[in-house]
Amino acid sequence: MRIKWFSFIRIAGLLSVLTYHFFQNSYPGGFIGVDIFFTFSGFLITALMIDEFAKTRHFKLIKFYQRRFNRIVPPLLLAILVVMPFTYLVSPDYVTGIGKQIAAAMGFTTNYFEIATGGSYESKFIPHLFVHTWSLAVEMHFYILWGLIVACVVRWMHKSNGDKKGMVVSFRAIIASISLVFALVSVILMGLRSFNLTDYSAVYFSSLTHCFPFFVGAVTASFTGIATVPKRFQQALSRARFLPTIVSLVVAFVFLVMLGFVMHFDSQETYLGGILLASLITAFAIVKARTLHNLTPNINEPKWATFIADISYSMYLYHWPLFVIFSQRMNTISAVIMTIIIGVPFSALSYYIIEPLLAGKQPRDIKNTALLKPIKTGLTAGGVILLVIAVVVVKTAPNLTQLDQKLWISSLYQARDNMTTSKTVIQADIKQQQAAKDKHKQSATIPKGVSIIGDSVTAGTRDYLQKNVADSTVDAAGERTMQLAYDVMMRAQANHLLRENVVLSIGTNALAGTNEQLEKLIYDLKPGHRLILVTPYDGRADETWNSSKLAKFERTLPQKYNFITIADWQNMARKHPEVFEGTDGVHFAGRHEGDVIYAQTVNDGLKEAAKTPVKK
Structure with missing residues (x-):
């Protein structure tokens, strides 16, 4: 079940991050775009877990991990391979230690790799091309932990022989309670560790201190939902009105944009509540978008919004390394244009064709099945060429700038x-x-x-x-x-x-x-x-x-x-x-x-x- 208007949550996160990376001095707090993504991911994943449990009274952990792997890993690998040939446009300094960066990205440990090597999110002489994959590491850590916890909760509920009719309600309550505890612990840890620091990168990168947006989203999902909606939220939906809902949603987006202008990475206030505020506003926007879905049964989401939302993850992967590379060869505006020109087509290729093929599905946009074989052959040949180039780049990369x-x-x-x-x-x-x-x-x-x-x-x-x-x-x-x-x-x-x-x-x-x-x-x-x-x-x-x-x-x-x-x-x-x-x-x-x-x-x-x- 696809919820209309959720695309605008994803778009808000993507535009915030892109604007921050492209025009950091003008939009210093755009890094909250990552927290918009985190909060939405926590909501979406938890809502789907609740839907699965409500329908089957079970939660298949291996299937969950498989879906997450198929959604995250193929686009990441493709992005790394596509970026490698472009590194020949810049100084060898920009691929210093690139093998370790790739290993950290593919192993979903970039956040701790950056902490261990003294990496700074905002200030680095030669920025790591894949430093932005720190967020994937935190996200993957959340998926692994949350999947295990939910699986244990389901198993415990079955062993407790509770009331079958009330299992879904109990499941929601348990999920909400655990999410709230985890969110509070993470928020407190971030606040405590932010004292007496000159560089907040370690606090920002850490999965322990920066996982709370996911759990804010999880709490929100526990009280709302996607296909399976609790009675109280169903009553709220029935009382909702179109104009107040859409005004509230717009106001939420305005507040998120304003936060991007006033928040600063090197300000302690960001870690004492700023990021939490961004997550709470995002959660509010999610609830209003979910409400608007029910209020607009005869209105379709714009296709352009759906498209941008679909490619948002892949575009996030491409934008940073491509922009770093192009910004060394041209002015900022030209670098932004080149990043979009190359990033968007490859993002679309990844989402609409490559990912379905790797998952064993036929891409929905390819109606002629006779084209599948030459497309697979071409993609395989291209992948082999890119892999060879990547190996050469890694082998010849310097150890020091x-x-x-x-x-x-x-x-x-x-x-x-x-x-x-x-x-x-x-x-x-x-x-x-x-x-x-x-x-x-x-x-x-x-x-x-x-x-x-x-x-x-x-x-x-x-x-x-x-x-x-x-x-x-x-x-x-x-x-x-x-x-x-x-x-x-x-x-x-x-x-x-x-x-x-x-x-x-x-x-x-x-x-x-x-x-x-x-x-x-x-x-x-x-x-x-x-x-x-x-x-x-x-x-x-x-x-x-x-x-x-x-x-x-x-x-x-x-x-x-x-x-x-x-x-x-x-x-x-x-x-x-x-x-x-x-x-x-x-x-x-x-x-x-x-x-x-x-x-x-x-x-x-x-x-x-x-x-x-x-x-x-």
């Missing part, structure tokens, strides 16, 4: 320099001890030159900096915050290794309270030093981001402290957008042009600093 290679090499140099520093400190201690024995005082002099303390941006250009910033040492590491930079500076200062000019290039990992940490760093910097602050740049950031707030704050400091100078990397980087094409908007992918302008920014800051006094 160019940036990762640079950071790895930088870390080796950093380790070497740390050993040299340790040797210098030991030698200095020996000299001080000898001076003490001779009863001579040795004053701690501040060495001339430049100490550069930075994060991953600095680490990526470390070698070039040391060669092109005179008399400098570089201490840089990925994920370095202001507090960690403070610790590095204090150690160098305590060991008399901090040079006269201190260049601080920290801020892309700015946390709440970074301004206060910087003030503490300034206060604890000993006299005799100058401080050059390199403003952070993030091409994705607006004025509300911590990095943007830090840059604005840093520009006010020279007015307050005469020993502070600004090396304005933020403004310099904005003048050279070509350096960041195809990157995360923070790093410049090891491009020589980026090395040059970054070093130039630091040197310009040092020239200005030379005109200022040291700290008194």
Whole structure:
């Protein structure tokens, strides 16, 4: 039984996700489209389970898993195979570790693969082509768990020898209770784990913390349904009126669109109730769409809506990798158009032809059975060719991106320099001890030159900096915050290794309270030093981001402290957008042009600093 108007729930989820991925800065909360899908899936699957139990008093677990496998796996495999030839259009960086990504996608463990590898849903230098399959992993985990639970409930009910007539009512009540408990536990876990985080990806990816939309849908199904409807909801349907119902449905969609504009992935409010609110609004929309179905017996759902809903799952699979690839070769609008031009036909092919054939059914849109054999032959040949290409791509894929290679090499140099520093400190201690024995005082002099303390941006250009910033040492590491930079500076200062000019290039990992940490760093910097602050740049950031707030704050400091100078990397980087094409908007992918302008920014800051006094 197909419920009219449910297609618009699927369309709302698809458009939300696509808009978010295509125009993330303009529609920052569009990731709730996944939660629309989750809630609808939980409703649909549970409603069908109730229908099956009401009709047969049984639930066939193996058949359930088989249906889920046939619906999910073939489109996923086809999408992976189709995407592989397009990877030749971009840098090998984009297929780094692609074999592991494919294995995680096909094994429905992408969410935990991303957590284990430190993946971020929003911020990644080279985005994984199949990172979006994290949602399939959570969905599959739900199907496996929920199928087992429902099967156990049915078996227990048969053993309890309950009233045959009341079994369906009892079944609904049990399903509703279990769903509600699971939903509450998951919501609470998400809220608790969201505290004291700077990147919420692990909470967002986890099946434990992000499964509650499915159970919100399951609770909704328990009180409503598809073919089998409880008496109370049947009474509600009989009292419903067309105009209030359709207005309520439209209002629900409007609220979901508004949430997409106001919610942010990196905001704790999203995890303390934002995602839950999106799921509850979706559940409300599902009930209203189900009601509208009964109120419109003589009105058919538009064919275009049915078509989009049919291909929504496959289109979700294609859109992300294709957009990532095309966006490296053309502007955003062109990339979106190409993604749709290629994604829609393959999605339709998957849903209307390939999936029925693999399930042993005749595609309903192929009336001439004589065409089936050549179609099968052509699809098989095409599949073999795509499989060969995919194997070649996986075999030849690099293990590290160019940036990762640079950071790895930088870390080796950093380790070497740390050993040299340790040797210098030991030698200095020996000299001080000898001076003490001779009863001579040795004053701690501040060495001339430049100490550069930075994060991953600095680490990526470390070698070039040391060669092109005179008399400098570089201490840089990925994920370095202001507090960690403070610790590095204090150690160098305590060991008399901090040079006269201190260049601080920290801020892309700015946390709440970074301004206060910087003030503490300034206060604890000993006299005799100058401080050059390199403003952070993030091409994705607006004025509300911590990095943007830090840059604005840093520009006010020279007015307050005469020993502070600004090396304005933020403004310099904005003048050279070509350096960041195809990157995360923070790093410049090891491009020589980026090395040059970054070093130039630091040197310009040092020239200005030379005109200022040291700290008194």
